Amino acid sequence: MILDVGSRAPDLTLPDQHHDRVSLSGLVADRHVLLVFFPAAFSSICTGELLEIQLNIDEFVNDKVQVVGVSCDPLDALRAWAALEGYRFPLLSDFWPHGEVSRAYGVLNESTGAATRGTFLVDPTMTVTWSLVHGPGEERPIGLLHEAVRDL
Numbered sequence: 043m044i045l046d047v048g049s050r051a052p053d054l055t056l057p058d059q060h061h062d063r064v065s066l067s068g069l070v071a072d073r074h075v076l077l078v079f080f081p082a083a084f085s086s087i088c089t090g091e092l093l094e095i096q097l098n099i100d101e102f103v104n105d106k107v108q109v110v111g112v113s114c115d116p117l118d119a120l121r122a123w124a125a126l127e128g129y130r131f132p133l134l135s136d137f138w139p140h141g142e143v144s145r146a147y148g149v150l151n152e153s154t155g156a157a158t159r160g161t162f163l164v165d166p167t168m169t170v171t172w173s174l175v176h177g178p179g180e181e182r183p184i185g186l187l188h189e190a191v192r193d194l
Contacts, residue, residue: 044148044160044175051077051164052146056112056134059121064132066164069108074171074194075164076102076109076187079149079157083115083123083133087181091159094184096129102187103131106194107163110134114141114156149175163190 045051055065069075078095080088095102095109102109111133113120120133136143136157144150149160159182163172172190176182 045162045170045173047170047173049170051162051168051170052143053168054112054134054143054146056136056143057117058132058134059117059124059129061117062132064110064134067168069110070164070166070168072166073105074107074166074191076107076191077112077147077160077162077164078109078187079112079144079147079160079162081113081151081154081156081158081178083113083119087159087179088113089123089127091182091184092129093127095131095187096127098188099130101191107191112136112143112157114144114150151178154178161187161190 053067058064109131114136116137117135141150144157149158159176161174162170165171
């Protein structure tokens with residue numbers, strides 16, 4: 043079941059592309075977090091979506107918000123993809139236990155073992171204040187992400 047707005051966000055601690063452990067509770071200590079779940083590194087839709095975030099990085103990483111990508115890809119794939127595309131925000135690996143965090147947020151596609159395009163804005167009280175979920179092959183409207191963080 044996908045988390046609803048107003049739900050308590052499950053905490054997570056996952057490694058990023060640099061092998062550093064990142065926890066949601068640590069990130070929200072001083073700002074909102076925009077969790078961007080995506081199906082697969084190197085795929086065309088995911089690359090386009092995350093490049094749009096990177097091109098507008100000052101809007102998505104500042105003193106009010108931190109964007110974080112999450113996928114079920116292994117760390118080596120995320121590290122190579124981040125280096126190739128120049129992503130300057132954490133990409134977290136939900137690879138093992140496989141999809142545990144994606145499942146907790148209700149965005150794990152059990153038949154493919156990949157996350158769907160779920161996006162959750164979590165405030166410093168660990169409450170989901172905004173969400174957007176799109177299925178396989180559906181691009182998320184990046185303009186809606188801009189709107190979600192613009193008024194913070």
